Amino acid sequence: MRPCPCREPHPLRRVVLTGGPGAGKTAVLELLRQAMCEHVVVLPESAGIVFGGGFPRRTDDASRRAAQRAIFFVQRELEAAAEGANPAILLCDRGTVDGAAYWPGPDTLWSSVGVSRLTELARYDVVVHLRTPTSAQGYHTDAHRIETAEEAARVDERIALEWDGHPRVLVVDATTDFVTKVRLALDLVRDELPPCCRTHPVHVPGARREAGSTRERTHEEVGT
Numbered sequence: 001m002r003p004c005p006c007r008e009p010h011p012l013r014r015v016v017l018t019g020g021p022g023a024g025k026t027a028v029l030e031l032l033r034q035a036m037c038e039h040v041v042v043l044p045e046s047a048g049i050v051f052g053g054g055f056p057r058r059t060d061d062a063s064r065r066a067a068q069r070a071i072f073f074v075q076r077e078l079e080a081a082a083e084g085a086n087p088a089i090l091l092c093d094r095g096t097v098d099g100a101a102y103w104p105g106p107d108t109l110w111s112s113v114g115v116s117r118l119t120e121l122a123r124y125d126v127v128v129h130l131r132t133p134t135s136a137q138g139y140h141t142d143a144h145r146i147e148t149a150e151e152a153a154r155v156d157e158r159i160a161l162e163w164d165g166h167p168r169v170l171v172v173d174a175t176t177d178f179v180t181k182v183r184l185a186l187d188l189v190r191d192e193l194p195p196c197c198r199t200h201p202v203h204v205p206g207a208r209r210e211a212g213s214t215r216e217r218t219h220e221e222v223g224t
């Protein structure tokens with residue numbers, strides 16, 4: 001986060017970075033956080049707050065529904081809390097819509113929390129979906145990433161379905177190298193910035209900006 005002299009009131013834009021497990025979301029967000037001015041506020045992942053704070057991570061349906069409701073409300077209030085800092089962009093580590101990908105049924109997350117899916121899709125201006133790699137593409141489990149490659153792929157597919165219908169989704173294929181992922185996200189975030197905050201130099205190692213390199217397509221794969 002770089003200090004920014006601009007004190008103009010900013011119209012608020014919400015950008016979501018999403019993806020199944022292992023897609024590189026956290027690392028991309030960390031680089032963006034360092035590169036952009038202070039008016040790009042990177043939110044923590046609400047699931048990390050909920051589970052990291054001790055919410056039980058059980059596999060029965062009642063527990064899963066309770067956890068997704070908790071994550072939904074934490075996400076919504078994280079976004080509300082960040083609005084006080086005159087941000088130009090809220091960069092969300094997943095959005096409220098992602099929880100639906102983890103919802104076990106038989107009802108929907110939306111009916112359970114009393115909102116409509118369309119309202120939640122409309123919260124966000126742009127969505128970047130980093131696809132989860134297969135095992136052959138380098139997916140691996142660790143202490144925090146407990147899903148198998150197959151489970152991760154299923155979640156990733158459901159995430160794509162839940163965001164389906166949003167007018168601006170940039171899908172980044174798992175085979176895309178990390179530097180390209182960062183550059184695509186960086187260009188996209190910068191395009192959403194108001195002119196007053198757009199002029200800062202951006203220093204990301206190896207992620208030099210190329211004019212016109214943002215390729216935004218609706219539900220199409222972006223390859224390397």
Ligand SMILES: [Zn+2]
Pocket residue numbers: 006007008010039088194195196197
């Ligand atoms: Zn500004």
Ligand SMILES: [Zn+2]
Pocket residue numbers: 004005006037038039040196197
């Ligand atoms: Zn700024």
